[in-house]
Amino acid sequence: MTTPAAAPLAAGPALSGRRRAGRRTRARSIGPVFIAPYVLFTVAFGLAPAIYALVLAFTDGNGAFAGFANFAKVIGDYRFFADVGHVALYLVIWLVSLLVLVVLLALLVHGIRSRRVSAVFRLLYYIPGALAGASSVLLWLFVLDPSASPVAPLLQALGFQSFNQSIAPANLPAIFAIIAFWTGAGGWIVVLFGALNNISIDVMEAARLDGANAVQIATRIQLPLMRKWIAYMSVLSLAAGTQLFVEPTLLSQASNAVVPNDYSLNQLAYQYAFAQNDFNGASAIAVLLLIVSIALSALFVWRGGLFSTEDA
Amino acid sequence: MNPSSARRIGRRIGMVGIAAAAVVATLTGCSTKAQSGSNGQYGFDEAAQSKGSTITVWVDATRAPAVKAFEQANPSIKVKTVTYDGSSNGSNSFKTKMGLFDRSGSGWPDVVFSSQNNDASWASQKTAGKQPFAAVLDKGLVPQSTLSNFTKGSLDVCTVDGKVYCLRNDLAQxxxxxxxxxxxxxxxxxxxxxxxxxxxxxxxxxxxxxxxxxxxxxxxxxxxxxxxxxxxxxxxxxxxxxxxxxxxxxxxxxxxxxxxxxxxxxxxxxxxxxxxxxxxxxxxxxxxxxxxxxxxxxxxxxxxxxxxxxxxxxxxxxxxxxxxxxxNVGGGTWFISSHSKNLAAATKFAQYVTTADAYQVDQAPGYPAYAPAATKWLAKQSSSGYYATDLSAVTTAAGEVWSxxxxxxxxxxxxxxxxxxxxxxxxxxxxxxxxxxxxxxxxxxxxxxxxxx
The missing domain is CATH 3.40.190.10 (Periplasmic binding protein-like II)
Known part of the structure; x- marks a missing residue:
């Protein structure tokens, strides 16, 4: 459920002053000031808790070294693999729909000739993402309830007469994917739109002169040049997706636990920490999630050529 | 894409992994040593008492009038009210928050209302080596004469291994x-x-x-x-x-x-x-x-x-x-913290809100667990003329709750x-x-x- 905040869209013109030594020194001295708040918050709310979680994961309740006991415990928990399945299914549905639809929509919006219409569409896509995570899920509580939903006829046509029928266990991965898509996709459409703008007009012009139609331009020129951006989107979305928590938690509360309070891995970690008072077990789950998302991210980075430095 | 923007993205990706851990890790809070009291005249380790100190009470919105009634009757006792969700709908807020206070070693409220009736099961037990949250009530803190006036069986949900850890607010038979x-x-x-x-x-x-x-x-x-x-x-x-x-x-x-x-x-x-x-x-x-x-x-x-x-x-x-x-479907409970620095006031409060007519008879929405109040509450309900029958079944049911x-x-x-x-x-x-x-x-x-x- 992460929206790509202020992703770097274009970085070209900023470097024109590189040759002038004086400017470079000034730029260097001002740089740390700009990144200081980011570093500070990352250390306080990212790095330090992560290290604390690592420590907790390898110790027991009294602080003694516990080896892999916490990991063995959580992996042996009867809910663990069920939750892995839930999250995996959700990720597959969500990532595939995100990749296909976002790229498609970005290409379509980019293809709109009228600047104003294009801007309106980008704004429309972006608006849901501007809502804070939890509040946008709250909105879905109403959308999913046939007695209050603006799309009630659609829900009824699908055979859902009550809220509890809408949120039947089999529907959950799709529901979470739709919510996540609705809240997160708009931001990515705007980012990919920016990436498309970055493609040199000369290249597009040349393709058109060679007789390429819109589909050919998209598949031969735009998609290959967007590869890094798509990989970037996948990596961030994957990391956010494995963290599935807000959606099932709010739905669980709203449905009096018909949506289980231990549906996702993060919820299981929460249950460990707060229902069972086992912070060490919770940390073990967190560390496992970290390892998995780093491994999968590495795959995307490698396959997407995200770190290759030659100019695209 | 030019090299410097690629590097920037690289840095961001590095942060993603860390952020992934951060979400869960921030839940874990920070830890310090638990404080422990010295004497135990009531059957648990008490904190050092500070007479006249303010007591903090946690209630749900429905129980707010109980605090008001107590403040009116006892203007000399300073009460700080914190309204929370009452742990309703399985939110578990009570347990969650106390787990965090256990880790930080301070911050516990003196009295807590919970709309659940299974909290004694954890509040009576040491968690991760920390002192149990709930004070033992039947070893002198609350007079036996008060406890014995609660409807028979109503304190079952508060009783663990023969000791009473909470006072029942209402029955939900x-x-x-x-x-x-x-x-x-x-x-x-x-x-x-x-x-x-x-x-x-x-x-x-x-x-x-x-x-x-x-x-x-x-x-x-x-x-x-x-x-x-x-x-x-x-x-x-x-x-x-x-x-x-x-x-x-x-x-x-x-x-x-x-x-x-x-x-x-x-x-x-x-x-x-x-x-x-x-x-x-x-x-x-x-x-x-x-x-x-x-x-x-x-x-x-x-x-x-x-x-x-x-x-x-x-x-x-x-x-x-x-x-x-x-x-029973629900029925709230009141807990006194074993960490309270003003046990006298906290106990007075918990007894007042469960037994006093000014709250349990005049204002409480549910059937009082305290039997003398229950009789008066029922009489008041009957006199409203709303019901088509007498309410004796409610009293009968109160005694038939399956243990x-x-x-x-x-x-x-x-x-x-x-x-x-x-x-x-x-x-x-x-x-x-x-x-x-x-x-x-x-x-x-x-x-x-x-x-x-």
């Missing part, structure tokens, strides 16, 4: 609510056993489709399962349980549910849902349920809004010739919601899934540290 006017109009007689109840359901479904005799839309196994002595939830010790979901007692109850769902004489909608109100206003012939249904569902303009003079209340039903038993349905550290409602509610909603058999229900209960019990027999 299940009774049989019925619409006397409708019953007479249809020419039915009131069922006296669950078997007759089930037969009536079939008759209603045939002769008066659209009318219901109960609801299974909320995850409350306490109504039909506990009412049938289904031994799914027997707590036998501080950390031992007995779970048997495949007995005849369980099977006859789920058969009743399945039959009622199939012929639609039982609603599968939550009684709190707008749909329920829309569909069943004026069509609830009867409904077994807790005492608080009267105010929350029947005599509530936002809900079913049953007119004056129609609602009757009957004793809990027995199965065949068995002794009738009933269950075989325990209050373990985990939520039976959440398990029912997870395993059985989806079956009920989709019209599948609950009877054929009794084993799955039992497995989930046993699994939950085990991860919560219970030994299951």
């Amino acid at each position: 299940n009774v049989l609510w019925y619409n006397k006017t409708l019953l007479t109009k249809f020419g039915y007689s009131l069922p006296t056993t669950w078997e007759e109840y089930q037969q009536l359901g079939a008759k209603v479904a045939k002769d008066h489709p659209g009318y219901i005799i109960g609801s299974v839309g909320d995850p409350w196994p306490e109504i039909y399962m506990a009412g049938s002595k289904c031994g799914a939830n027997e707590v036998t010790g501080a950390r031992t349980m007995s779970v048997d979901t495949e007995s005849t007692e369980c099977k006859r109850a789920t058969d009743l549910i399945d039959a009622g769902v199939a012929n639609k004489s039982l609603s599968t909608l939550s009684v709190f849902s707008p749909d329920f109100v829309k569909k069943y206003s004026g069509k609830v012939l009867m409904m077994p349920g807790p005492v608080w249904f009267s105010g929350a569902i029947f005599n509530n303009a936002q809900s079913l809004n049953v007119p004056k003079g129609q609602l009757g209340v009957a004793n809990p039903l027995p199965w065949g010739s068995d002794q009738a038993v009933t269950g 075989g349905w325990g209050s373990p550290a985990f939520s039976q409602e959440a398990i029912w919601a997870k395993v059985m509610s989806p079956l009920i909603t989709s019209g599948k058999s609950t009877t054929s899934n009794l084993a799955a229900w039992g497995t989930e209960i046993k699994n939950q019990a085990q991860v919560n540290g219970y030994t299951v027999k």
